[in-house]
Amino acid sequence: MKSKIFIGLLLIAFVFQASFFQVQAKEFDYKSKEFEAAASQFMCTCGCGQDHFECDPKTCNLTIGFKEDIVEMMNKGWDKDKIREYYVNIYGEEILTAPEKSGFSLVAWIMPFAALGIAGVAIFFIVRKWVKKKGTDEQTSDNEIDKDEVEEEILSSMIEEERKKYL
Amino acid sequence: MYLFANATIYVGLALAIYSLLIITLGISTKNQKLINSGKGGVIGIMVCASMAMLSLFYLLATSQFQYEYVTDYTSSELPVIYKLTALWAGNSGSLLLWTFFLVLYTVMIAFSRKMRGNPMVPYISAILLGNIVFFFLILGFVAKPFVLLDQVPIEGHGLNPMLQNPGMIIHPVTLYLGYVGLAIPFAFAMAALLLKNVDDFWIKMTRRWTIIAWLFLSLGNIFGGQWAYVELGWGGYWAWDPVENASFMPWLTATAFLHSVMIQERKNMLKIWNISLIITSYALTLFGTFLVRSGVLTSVHAFANSNLGLYFLIFMGVMVIGALYVLMSRYNLLKRSAGEFNSYISKESSFLINNLLLVGAAFGVFWGTVFPLVSEAVRGTKVTVGMPFFNTVQAPILLSMMFVMAVCPLLAWQRSSLKNLKKNFFIPAILAVAAMALMVVLGIQKAWAVIGFGVIVLLFITHFLEFYRGVKARRKMTNEKVYLSLYRLMTKNRRRYGGYIVHIGIAFIAMGIIGSQNYDVQTMKTVNLGDSIELKDYRINYERLDQKREGINDIVYAEMTVFKNGKRIGTIQPEKVFYGNWDQPSSEVGLITTLKEDLYVVLSDWEDDGKATFIVKINPMITWLWIGSFMIVIGSLFAVWNGKYQNITPRYTGVRKEVS
Numbered sequence: 001m002k003s004k005i006f007i008g009l010l011l012i013a014f015v016f017q018a019s020f021f022q023v024q025a026k027e028f029d030y031k032s033k034e035f036e037a038a039a040s041q042f043m044c045t046c047g048c049g050q051d052h053f054e055c056d057p058k059t060c061n062l063t064i065g066f067k068e069d070i071v072e073m074m075n076k077g078w079d080k081d082k083i084r085e086y087y088v089n090i091y092g093e094e095i096l097t098a099p100e101k102s103g104f105s106l107v108a109w110i111m112p113f114a115a116l117g118i119a120g121v122a123i124f125f126i127v128r129k130w131v132k133k134k135g136t137d138e139q140t141s142d143n144e145i146d147k148d149e150v151e152e153e154i155l156s157s158m159i160e161e162e163r164k165k166y167l
Numbered sequence: 168m169y170l171f172a173n174a175t176i177y178v179g180l181a182l183a184i185y186s187l188l189i190i191t192l193g194i195s196t197k198n199q200k201l202i203n204s205g206k207g208g209v210i211g212i213m214v215c216a217s218m219a220m221l222s223l224f225y226l227l228a229t230s231q232f233q234y235e236y237v238t239d240y241t242s243s244e245l246p247v248i249y250k251l252t253a254l255w256a257g258n259s260g261s262l263l264l265w266t267f268f269l270v271l272y273t274v275m276i277a278f279s280r281k282m283r284g285n286p287m288v289p290y291i292s293a294i295l296l297g298n299i300v301f302f303f304l305i306l307g308f309v310a311k312p313f314v315l316l317d318q319v320p321i322e323g324h325g326l327n328p329m330l331q332n333p334g335m336i337i338h339p340v341t342l343y344l345g346y347v348g349l350a351i352p353f354a355f356a357m358a359a360l361l362l363k364n365v366d367d368f369w370i371k372m373t374r375r376w377t378i379i380a381w382l383f384l385s386l387g388n389i390f391g392g393q394w395a396y397v398e399l400g401w402g403g404y405w406a407w408d409p410v411e412n413a414s415f416m417p418w419l420t421a422t423a424f425l426h427s428v429m430i431q432e433r434k435n436m437l438k439i440w441n442i443s444l445i446i447t448s449y450a451l452t453l454f455g456t457f458l459v460r461s462g463v464l465t466s467v468h469a470f471a472n473s474n475l476g477l478y479f480l481i482f483m484g485v486m487v488i489g490a491l492y493v494l495m496s497r498y499n500l501l502k503r504s505a506g507e508f509n510s511y512i513s514k515e516s517s518f519l520i521n522n523l524l525l526v527g528a529a530f531g532v533f534w535g536t537v538f539p540l541v542s543e544a545v546r547g548t549k550v551t552v553g554m555p556f557f558n559t560v561q562a563p564i565l566l567s568m569m570f571v572m573a574v575c576p577l578l579a580w581q582r583s584s585l586k587n588l589k590k591n592f593f594i595p596a597i598l599a600v601a602a603m604a605l606m607v608v609l610g611i612q613k614a615w616a617v618i619g620f621g622v623i624v625l626l627f628i629t630h631f632l633e634f635y636r637g638v639k640a641r642r643k644m645t646n647e648k649v650y651l652s653l654y655r656l657m658t659k660n661r662r663r664y665g666g667y668i669v670h671i672g673i674a675f676i677a678m679g680i681i682g683s684q685n686y687d688v689q690t691m692k693t694v695n696l697g698d699s700i701e702l703k704d705y706r707i708n709y710e711r712l713d714q715k716r717e718g719i720n721d722i723v724y725a726e727m728t729v730f731k732n733g734k735r736i737g738t739i740q741p742e743k744v745f746y747g748n749w750d751q752p753s754s755e756v757g758l759i760t761t762l763k764e765d766l767y768v769v770l771s772d773w774e775d776d777g778k779a780t781f782i783v784k785i786n787p788m789i790t791w792l793w794i795g796s797f798m799i800v801i802g803s804l805f806a807v808w809n810g811k812y813q814n815i816t817p818r819y820t821g822v823r824k825e826v827s
Contacts, residue, residue, distance in 0.1 A: 094551065098551070108534070
């Protein structure tokens with residue numbers, strides 16, 4: 001009986017050991033969404049102009065080690081922000097594919113929308129000025145307002161028909 | 168040959184300087200003979216530029232390695248077509264192409280039948296000749312295409328393999344035609360201001376030339392995207408690279424002009440704004456060239472670092488300052504006869520918002536492109552501004568743009584009453600919301616995708632209604648058959664309906680972008696021979712790995728059979744090409760394209776035992792991007808085509824006693 005239990009335990013241990021090795025040997029998918037989230041934050045410096053998610057390991061030795069390091073960090077349970085912080089501490093902001101959303105780099109993100117907002121407000125005031133200038137002196141009736149391009153189209157069709165008849 | 172080829176450049180330069188001076192003198196003394204002499208000079212410049220092009224083509228095709236340019240960009244085993252296209256692979260060759268197009272456009276204007284007797288011609292010619300002189304100076308003294316080497320090498324360095332693709336034959340040509348084309352509206356604008364005559368003729372001609380330049384710029388960007396998609400092996404088509412941005416910015420501002428000029432036509436307003444847009448578009452083409460050729464920014468497209476960019480920056484500065492001076496000196500003329508708006512809600516207002524968004528998008532691209540330089544200047548850190556930035560900043564702006572595009576056709580000129588709005592928008596809005604709800608039910612649940620597709624549905628409905636109402640109105644009066652009525656409606660209003668076709672094309676492109684950006688899936692797998700890779704509904708059997716030799720290139724390829732839902736749909740052969748004269752290998756992707764999605768397979772790596780690593784991507788709706796691009800071309804051609812109706816250029820109403 002004891003030997004049966006012993007064999008049973010050995011078998012269980014063997015099965016678990018096998019599955020453990022399977023996990024270790026399982027190929028990591030460098031094109032998974034999780035890896036993309038982490039690796040696409042960093043610019044490859046081999047001159048390919050791509051981030052470490054896109055950079056092809058076949059043509060770039062630099063990205064091979066970088067990818068492996070990221071996988072190692074992910075296996076440790078680091079999320080993309082922690083990985084990002086780690087690399088920024090070592091290489092500075094230059095390694096990122098987009099400026100940080102803090103400090104001076106925040107200007108990069110804000111400026112386009114600030115410019116749009118200011119220009120939008122300016123346009124509003126200009127249009128208001130133009131509309132006011134027009135005022136109420138032109139009493140456009142509702143019928144005139146509703147006269148749209150389709151009606152103009154009808155009119156031009158009529159003119160064309162008449163032209164065909166007489167010319 | 169050496170003497171002849173170089174003579175074409177220096178004689179061309181001498182003729183350009185002569186023509187510029189003699190035409191300027193002719194304008195100031197109102198002497199037609201001098202103008203005619205200058206025009207003759209333009210023909211001479213055309214001959215020189217053509218001969219220079221033919222000389223370089225000949226040297227490239229016959230592998231004359233004693234010439235530096237031929238050695239740098241070709242090799243003897245290169246197929247003839249790529250030997251010829253190497254003309255625009257390098258700095259000096261591409262600038263020669265640029266010069267040739269500029270001269271070609273100048274001849275077209277100077278000897279145009281429509282422009283005969285028009286006093287604008289000498290002014291336009293002089294402005295374009297100023298540009299031509301600059302380019303010949305560059306070709307003659309900075310980036311010389313015909314430089315002899317001290318020692319003749321046995322073999323050339325070869326052409327970058329990335330450029331050995333059909334897309335690269337046509338992409339630079341179309342892009343340059345677009346870039347150079349924007350000099351024409353600029354010249355028209357300056358000529359109109361100098362003559363103090365900003366009339367309908369100016370608008371018509373400028374708009375026409377802007378559409379032509381815009382079409383070529385669009386084509387250039389589309390071909391570039393298509394090339395990137397099949398050649399670079401990353402499965403994308405637009406990377407927001409500084410050089411891509413350089414061609415996108417003038418495209419945006421030219422688009423803004425094409426819309427705002429309609430307000431000028433209708434209401435005689437926004438003259439200063441329109442001329443500013445023309446100047447900006449032109450300046451951005453020079454700015455783009457500065458970016459590509461100065462090496463201030465890192466780009467995969469950039470030419471070798473040189474001091475060329477500096478010359479372009481100086482030239483751009485001179486031209487912009489000159490243009491602004493002319494603009495300011497005619498301020499009162501432009502300010503005069505400004506109209507008013509009847510209402511806040513009208514087609515005019517929507518065009519203003521359209522301009523705000525387009526110019527805002529252009530500013531966003533510009534800001535992102537130059538921010539590394541700003542950051543370096545301010546705090547000494549050269550940050551990278553890449554795809555995540557541009558996607559985040561541009562997505563809301565361009566989506567808003569799509570919304571304005573969807574809404575605009577149904578807004579009335581002058582004023583849209585509440586009744587009018589209800590009548591026009593109730594059904595399209597309901598249908599768009601219903602479509603969005605349906606998408607959510609069908610599993611499309613990403614917010615950006617649902618909003619984006621919803622706006623696109625709205626755009627399709629409003630544009631369909633425009634065609635429907637137009638045809639209905641015509642048929643009511645004429646009793647024509649539907650197709651005849653549609654044909655006549657469109658050919659009678661080429662610009663309007665051409666514009667709508669372009670809008671629909673843009674919507675298709677947006678569909679492709681939203682679909683491929685939000686719902687792409689990919690995997691990277693290493694498999695043994697005979698094994699398969701499964702991704703979504705696809706099973707790809709890896710059957711063979713082999714090697715072949717083509718010329719001096721070694722090609723490793725895999726043969727794969729593709730099954731979808733268990734049904735065989737074809738075979739693909741992804742390749743890795745190792746060039747005999749280039750260090751970096753390149754990928755030829757295996758591609759199966761359908762309207763729904765692309766299966767995109769890259770052979771990444773392999774081992775001696777046949778085990779290989781593949782990147783497999785499913786890119787949804789990519790085909791719609793190319794269909795949309797095709798529609799843009801069709802729509803633009805339809806709009807500028809000389810039709811039977813309503814395409815008569817208005818009579819020139821400016822000064823008559825000038826020279827022409």
